[in-house]
Amino acid sequence: MIGPRNNMSVIRIEDLWSSYGREPVLQGLSIDLKEGQSLGIAGPNGAGKTTLFKVILGLVKPQRGRVIVLECELKNEKDRSWVRRQLAYVPQQSVRGKLPVSVWDAVLMGRWGKTFGFLKMPQNSDKAAVHQALEEVGLLHKLKADCRALSGGELQKVALARALIRGASIMLLDEPTTYLDHRSKEDLVELLTRIREERKLSLITISHDPSHLEQITDEVLQMENGRLREKI
Numbered sequence: 001m002i003g004p005r006n007n008m009s010v011i012r013i014e015d016l017w018s019s020y021g022r023e024p025v026l027q028g029l030s031i032d033l034k035e036g037q038s039l040g041i042a043g044p045n046g047a048g049k050t051t052l053f054k055v056i057l058g059l060v061k062p063q064r065g066r067v068i069v070l071e072c073e074l075k076n077e078k079d080r081s082w083v084r085r086q087l088a089y090v091p092q093q094s095v096r097g098k099l100p101v102s103v104w105d106a107v108l109m110g111r112w113g114k115t116f117g118f119l120k121m122p123q124n125s126d127k128a129a130v131h132q133a134l135e136e137v138g139l140l141h142k143l144k145a146d147c148r149a150l151s152g153g154e155l156q157k158v159a160l161a162r163a164l165i166r167g168a169s170i171m172l173l174d175e176p177t178t179y180l181d182h183r184s185k186e187d188l189v190e191l192l193t194r195i196r197e198e199r200k201l202s203l204i205t206i207s208h209d210p211s212h213l214e215q216i217t218d219e220v221l222q223m224e225n226g227r228l229r230e231k232i
């Protein structure tokens, strides 16, 4: 266990309420993620775990409550887009990749809007970062492969490499062990433990896999009906 570095909050959520329609999904939820801390969130399907990430990413607006990321409170679109650039997000994989792009390009896209974009080509430093991230996740040998030809576990590694090259200090992982076999899960635990220390990351990981969640987190919270409590 590495544990929080100091007492600075990197994500602070206070009394958050959110819904897609009439039914509330998140109901008065609070979180305080400290710098360097790794928090796990468990809970049944439909509890609101992914919705919580969408609110942190500014993709779903809260109805009530405060969301503060790196001391910036999400109030308007400008704040939300700034916050999105500070976060690395590995989304829940519900379908196998259908993207007709190479592994290299898929990872490079992690820097889109950050160091290059419509009017600026990727720089050598971006290419070096892709190389390093692929090496870190153990996928360098597949850099030219088409994403459609990858296994679920390999796709998960692409998503992780893409999150890594954003150079963000906060990482949100939604079910990162989906599609991974036992060996790959062990590799992921090892990888996350290593990069967490090397890159001084603060992490929130959603997972149904309690044993792996405990290995990569300092604390696990249980989500039930849009509320969080400490896991007993």
Ligand SMILES: Nc1ncnc2c1ncn2[C@@H]1O[C@H](COP(=O)(O)OP(=O)(O)OP(=O)(O)O)[C@@H](O)[C@H]1O
Pocket (backbone or CB within 6 Å): 020, 021, 025, 043, 044, 045, 046, 047, 048, 049, 050, 051, 052, 092
């Ligand atoms: N885009 C959406 N529009 C309307 N309702 C939604 C939408 N996304 C999620 N919901 C609903 O919000 C609730 C919480 O969904 P959410 O995806 O946050 O759950 P989860 O805890 O991540 O579940 P899982 O473990 O299955 O991934 C569910 O009842 C779901 O049906």
Ligand SMILES: [Mg+2]
Pocket (backbone or CB within 6 Å): 049, 050, 051, 092, 174
């Ligand atoms: Mg989910």
